[in-house]
Amino acid sequence: MTDAFAPPLALINARLIDPASAVETRGGVFMEGGLIRDIGARVTKAGVGSRTRVVDCEGDCVSPGLIDMRVFVGEPGAEHRETIASASAAAAAGGVTTILAMPDTSPPIDDPAVVDFLLRRARDTSRVRVLPSAAITKGLRGHEIAEIGLLQEAGAVAFTDGFKSIHNSQVLRRALTYARDFDALIIHFAEDPDLAGSGVMNAGELASRLGLGGIPPEAESIALDRDLRLVNMVRARYHAPLVSTRQSLEIMARAKAAGLPVTCGVSINHLTLNENDIGEYRTFFKLTPPLRHEDERLALVEALASGLVDVIVSDHNPQDVDAKRLPFGEAEAGAVGLETMLAAGLRLVHAEQISLPRLIRAMTLRPAEILRLPQGRLAIGAPADVVRFDPDEPHVIDPAKLHSRSKNTPFDDARLQGRVKLTVVAGEVVYE
Amino acid sequence: MVTPNPPPSFPHRHLLGIEGLSRQDILALLDMAEEAVPVSRQVDKKRNLLRGRTQINLFFEASTRTQASFEIAGKRLGADVMNMAVANSSVKKGETLIDTAVTLNAMRPDILIVRHFHSGAVDLLARKVDCCVVNAGDGSHEHPTQALLDALTIRRRKGRIEGLTVAICGDVAHSRVARSNMICLQALGARVRVIGPSTLLPTGVENMGVEVFRDMRKGLEGCDIVMMLRLQLERMNGAFVPSLREYARFYGLDQEKLKLAKPDALVMHPGPMNRGVEIDSAVADGPRSLINEQVEMGVAVRMAVLEALARNLPNG
Numbered sequence: 042m043t044d045a046f047a048p049p050l051a052l053i054n055a056r057l058i059d060p061a062s063a064v065e066t067r068g069g070v071f072m073e074g075g076l077i078r079d080i081g082a083r084v085t086k087a088g089v090g091s092r093t094r095v096v097d098c099e100g101d102c103v104s105p106g107l108i109d110m111r112v113f114v115g116e117p118g119a120e121h122r123e124t125i126a127s128a129s130a131a132a133a134a135g136g137v138t139t140i141l142a143m144p145d146t147s148p149p150i151d152d153p154a155v156v157d158f159l160l161r162r163a164r165d166t167s168r169v170r171v172l173p174s175a176a177i178t179k180g181l182r183g184h185e186i187a188e189i190g191l192l193q194e195a196g197a198v199a200f201t202d203g204f205k206s207i208h209n210s211q212v213l214r215r216a217l218t219y220a221r222d223f224d225a226l227i228i229h230f231a232e233d234p235d236l237a238g239s240g241v242m243n244a245g246e247l248a249s250r251l252g253l254g255g256i257p258p259e260a261e262s263i264a265l266d267r268d269l270r271l272v273n274m275v276r277a278r279y280h281a282p283l284v285s286t287r288q289s290l291e292i293m294a295r296a297k298a299a300g301l302p303v304t305c306g307v308s309i310n311h312l313t314l315n316e317n318d319i320g321e322y323r324t325f326f327k328l329t330p331p332l333r334h335e336d337e338r339l340a341l342v343e344a345l346a347s348g349l350v351d352v353i354v355s356d357h358n359p360q361d362v363d364a365k366r367l368p369f370g371e372a373e374a375g376a377v378g379l380e381t382m383l384a385a386g387l388r389l390v391h392a393e394q395i396s397l398p399r400l401i402r403a404m405t406l407r408p409a410e411i412l413r414l415p416q417g418r419l420a421i422g423a424p425a426d427v428v429r430f431d432p433d434e435p436h437v438i439d440p441a442k443l444h445s446r447s448k449n450t451p452f453d454d455a456r457l458q459g460r461v462k463l464t465v466v467a468g469e470v471v472y473e
Numbered sequence: 474m475v476t477p478n479p480p481p482s483f484p485h486r487h488l489l490g491i492e493g494l495s496r497q498d499i500l501a502l503l504d505m506a507e508e509a510v511p512v513s514r515q516v517d518k519k520r521n522l523l524r525g526r527t528q529i530n531l532f533f534e535a536s537t538r539t540q541a542s543f544e545i546a547g548k549r550l551g552a553d554v555m556n557m558a559v560a561n562s563s564v565k566k567g568e569t570l571i572d573t574a575v576t577l578n579a580m581r582p583d584i585l586i587v588r589h590f591h592s593g594a595v596d597l598l599a600r601k602v603d604c605c606v607v608n609a610g611d612g613s614h615e616h617p618t619q620a621l622l623d624a625l626t627i628r629r630r631k632g633r634i635e636g637l638t639v640a641i642c643g644d645v646a647h648s649r650v651a652r653s654n655m656i657c658l659q660a661l662g663a664r665v666r667v668i669g670p671s672t673l674l675p676t677g678v679e680n681m682g683v684e685v686f687r688d689m690r691k692g693l694e695g696c697d698i699v700m701m702l703r704l705q706l707e708r709m710n711g712a713f714v715p716s717l718r719e720y721a722r723f724y725g726l727d728q729e730k731l732k733l734a735k736p737d738a739l740v741m742h743p744g745p746m747n748r749g750v751e752i753d754s755a756v757a758d759g760p761r762s763l764i765n766e767q768v769e770m771g772v773a774v775r776m777a778v779l780e781a782l783a784r785n786l787p788n789g
Contacts (some may be wrong), residue, residue: 188715
């Protein structure tokens, strides 16, 4: 990925979106040796050396490359759905330069040797940076603490059981306690499995009309409330990866106000879609947690604007046709999202529900801060991971053209505005 | 036992814990134990201080070394020692602890040595009998003779306890050895540290007068004594710590970690050891290990305790 001999690269004549500041500036970014070396109006074609490749952005936006904290790559064990190579191609096409790979693989990432495998596969096959997360509990079974210390030494940057929620509060308490000694970040998907039961979509009138089992918002908020009370006991770093309800936001706001070391994320799907999109049992809209009522979506957008929601994730979850072309109740949950996250997020900007820097901040600087990465900033000395995009260009999503091996996008045939033109990782162009 | 000076007084009927003993009480027992050390090194180890006395070892929890140590101590002082094998006893038939105590009391023993898996059980039993009771370990509460033998071992090798820095490492939360040692060593003027993963440290340990370290490397810096604790096997596999190998990596004492302590630091372990887990064989069997000496001092300390308590018995 990092090539010390890659020629210097300058992106000029751009709208620079720096997530650390609210002000947009015009200018360029000069990159060499994998780092951003200069930035601003003084970066012009005349100012860089003749060896430098110069890209005229023609007024497009340039921001830090996106950091996606929730990506299921399928490797090892589900290469028919996605590989690191195909996921990274999708990421590059979506302007995503760093992905946090979930440990729900086969075998799961609960052993230092598997972390090592993932890192080596990423080094050999990925165009973007792949960071492994590792399991909180062995086998993601929720019973025994995984080897957090050894996994961290092997390179795991966060700990999560992926879509599994730890039912046993004592196990979660001890995992948080143990993780704190290693200053490890726990990312825990909070869902009460009994309340979620056999539900397949948001509980409510629509579920009743469709005759589908419902998952009430309380399945999430009760579990999240428990989690945050445990965090209050233990004071470990905790991230709620996918909040989807107003109740959860209220609980999160209280915890943050109390000074707990907690953050939260929301998926791009929950910010831009609602339960009505399910329509005639369309399984591409079957997600975990389920798409909620429009009121919940609006609350999430508002919380994103206020900063209560820290990050936006694609929650990229490739499912093949066989897993989706089934009755709604039987189909797998999940949607791909690496390639559409930015364009879908720009919907909120075009609808004037959120500012562009705020959107970019939730996809760059905030995840970088939570994961303690040097990326996510447009600053001299920061890693040269940047994306050029035209925020306005209209286009229709054609699933056949997605780079992901699975095509289960809820935005198929959707009209979106905003397109990635160029993606740079460590100073090298990985998508154009 | 030969005691040239007037015997120091030990103003307690039982030895139920280090808690409640004064610094003078502890020092008196250590001085008596010091006198007892040569007795065990002679050909004729028999004394008659407890002649005619009956000592019952009542162990509700399996023990090899502690029970043997108390038995040998009693026999060397001339007592008639009886080991109650609880596994085959009336307890198995449903008898309560208090009924067992009352029954044994009726047989008029002079000294009861009791180990029980529940914290506080030995105190309860002591309230129901007329003889003196020695706590040989109750639950996660206290193990006073272990703390005394550790103190004696340290004092003999270092010449003092006051001012030393002692690190107690490992499963502090479930350890009666750790609790008794924390109290005993602090009473004798040592600076005590506890080191372990947070899952194995008791809640509120910061308020027990000790310095707390989660990072063993930092905790070992400047230590005179490194005291390792046994990690129960059932606590290793994911419940409190993820695995044996992870525990060994971060909290096992090997030669490399030992280098972080003072150059003349000494290593202790109450036994039985999990070699390769909390302690590496090279350390356990190395020149800085006091582990075998601890066992020897165990007999001396227990002789001293029996002697001190016997003196307070009627007609003692």
